[in-house]
Amino acid sequence: MTLDAEIPAHRYTAAKANEIESRWQARWAADGTFHAPNPTGDLADPDHPRAGAPPLFVLDMFPYPSGAGLHVGHPLGFIGTDCFARFQRMAGRNVLHTMGFDAFGLPAEQYAVQTGQHPRVTTEANIERYREQLRMIGLGHDPRRSIATIDVAYYRWTQWIFLQIFNSWYDVQADKARPIAELIAAYESGQRATPDGRAWAHLSAVERRKIINDHRLAYVSEAPVNWCPGLGTVLSNEEVTADGRSERGNFPVFKRNLKQWMMRITAYGDRLLDDLDLLDWPEPIKLQQRNWIGRSTGAHIDFPTGAGPIRVFTTRPDTIFGATYMVLAPEHELVDALIPNVWPAGTKDAWTGGHATPGEAVSAYRRFAATRSDVERQADAKEKTGVFVGAFATNPVNGAPVPVFIADYVLAGYGTGAIMAVPGQDERDWEFAEVYDLPIIRTVQPTEGFDGKAFTGDGPAINSANAEVSLDGLGVTEAKARIIAWLEENEHGRGAITFRLRDWLFSRQRYWGEPFPIVYDDSGLPIALPESMLPVELPEVDDFSPRTFAPDDADSSPETPLSRRKDWVEVELDLGDGPRTYIRETNTMPNWAGSCWYELRYLDPTNATHLADPAIERYWMGPDGDIGGVDLYVGGAEHAVLHLLYARFWHKVLYDLGHVSSVEPYRRLFNQGMIQAPAYTDARGVYVEASEVEQVGEQFFYRGEPVNREFGKIGKSLKNVVTPDDMCTEYGADTFRVYEMSMGPLDVSRPWDIRAVVGSQRFLQRTWRLIVDEHTGASRVTDDAIDDDTNKLLHRTIDGVRTDMAELRFNTAIAKLIELTNRATAVGSAGTPRPLAEALTLMVAPFAPHLAEELWHRLGHDTTVTYADFPVADPAQLVAETVTYPVQVNGKVRGRVEVAADAPEDAVREAALAEVAPHLGGKDPRKVIVVAGRMVSIVA
């Protein structure tokens, strides 16, 4: 006798689940079940069951289609949004839910460099695999709205948005971006003065263009970057290791200034910061963005030198009388002009770094600084390095000469790239002053008992007076105000606000990205292509790799793959003044570009004349008395800062220019947790393929060698990818979905562990068995009435599940459903009453949609469960007739009393006192607290 023969023919097994799942997936695809109707245009459908219903836009952070395929970490968020979306559809909303692909990216390009395989080929194959995997999980996406960022029809609009940004400037008065044409008009009319005061008409065309370019939101500028000659590319800090080498290839990395495209995100610093208050986001994420933007209030102050003033930014202008030296970033533009031929009188030995002249000392220090990564500078925080440039500046408040140093603890990209150093009130400055034998003057009286070095707290100012102004005795706040007023009166400086946020470096020397819609003429200045010339298609190339150099050739410069297509780079165009030859921009856009606006394209994916029809954008994302935006955005916290900040920035530009009606792109954000999986390292610390590791007792072995186990984020780098495919085959997609949703709260990270998955399978099997006879396949549904207790539980469950679903608390919703099925099983030996069977099917539908669809049809319905009404609890069934009060004596539960729910407080008190009388020893209690509906607490 075989095992198979003993399993009832109609049991809900994995095989049965798979049969049901593929059947309904095919049916849903054929019927377009998850199509969401637009109010107008191609995707409008007045006959749709949710046409005209209140809209709801549910969005996932779209994945990068990697070669390893979807892993079990991805679906946690995807299934979560799907359950939410399905619930909201059943609750009457018109739900937009789809999925796209963030498909430009380095891995495909690196693979192309290694194999010669075109990145488009591998990327499209990966996307195809992702689509299959997503379909297998039963996600209810509207497939008509799916996009990939590499689609020409999509990146045409990415380029269009770039042109909008390039062709705009930030009007500080109006506090918004405006078309660049309005700035040109202001110059032409003389309403706005030119920087050097000459009449606009007297400037050459090139001079005019330069002035205008200085105001654009996208501009070309020298920017300090991590240049890696060995790879031929610029690297992010993340790609540079602690010892200043490339993560990939282990080549040396140099800090270099290079011409790069930048985006003026700093113009939006205030709004990006202030508008966080409007968002329904987790507070920790908002805090991270606030810290990243880092608005600080202080003053700009000019310190005169022989080579012109050094402008510093400080948050502590009140301490200026204690400024005993200055530090410039090694890359600061004034350094070269300051250097004298010989060390001046008063130069201390410690200041010279042992060099014969200031010039030698500065070059040597710059070479040293260039080899240090930001990470390395951090690691060496204790050991301050720097060198005297051989010149002095003058402290404007007291005329004292202050030596000027360069040191890499001052960053070129922050503030003005220069600081006044006040060792008495700043710990880093104190340490530097100790190493370089510089004077330390306290200008704030430390608190009594303070035994540290620099005092950064509040206190009365001391040693802070000149002939015209005295701060002595003032607190920090008042001292700041008084000195700023004095500095402004005497034109030494003014109050200022700076941001930690820096402009966004927007160009990459890579192949696999969006080409810029930009050409250059003889002047070397960029010219925007007109919209009619979009898209600028990414051309084919023979070799995808950037040109590489000797790894230590610090003076080399990047050469991009596109620049080698000479026939593409040189282009004859008529830009309004007859055909001329231009040179194309050969950098490409960063990976972020495509992910900055994809939600907008989902709205109206086929629109050929607008990135999205304004009426459609207003329908799905419009403010509606609020700020607007996507109703729910779910993704990992690793995107807390960069992606979310860049996307907010682009959205705000589009808002200013009138292309969208919503002020923010993502009104509500939810961070799903990370699923971790065991990863194993061998004796050398190298990760080995987790699927080949065997466990013997407490030990783990890979090909006979012992390995160490740790837990980490699932991915290729830890060689621990676990795909959902096996789960779906072994248990069915519905079981997989229920399991992922029941493992714990959606926002908690946890290791992947499938030991408990059978619990989810048993739950679905029970649900099935309540409605279908396992042996005959016949219906077990009866016309009997539900008994009172079960009916009460049913309505409590409906009520609880509805609340849980709206709050994305799927784990507790499932627990409640399991309780209900367990009760139904216990009382239902004769069959399941129809209202119970239907309610259960409907409530299970968001989690196990295939099973629910099958049961729904077996219950006699011929339309999809997708748009059936989610059950509503009967309030009458939610009120309890009696309440059981636990009775505490001195904080310990000593008994419980059951009283009528509407019993007056006195009755509850009497009952409670009677119940615990033996514990009171005949004495009157000192205090009795009755918490209505909760408990009684007695103090004996």
Add this chain to the structure above:
RNA sequence: GCCCGGAUGGUGGAAUCGGCAGACACAGUCGCCUUAAAAGCGACAGCCGCAAGGCGUGCGGGUUCGAGCCCCGCUCCGGGCACCA
């Protein structure tokens, strides 16, 4: 170093507003069914203790009639950021 999280049975977790700690599930034990097993169904189940009872939410204090939850001080784990002037 700074910032943000987190720590609850053998395991994942529940307790949503300061009010019965451990819902639900996994693993476990026992029973029913079965020739037997699997599946299914049912019961037990925080720890110590025969019991009465005591102890229990990382550790030490505090506030409160009452603390997993609030406050102070630590430990460990996870994540993020950083010479940010």
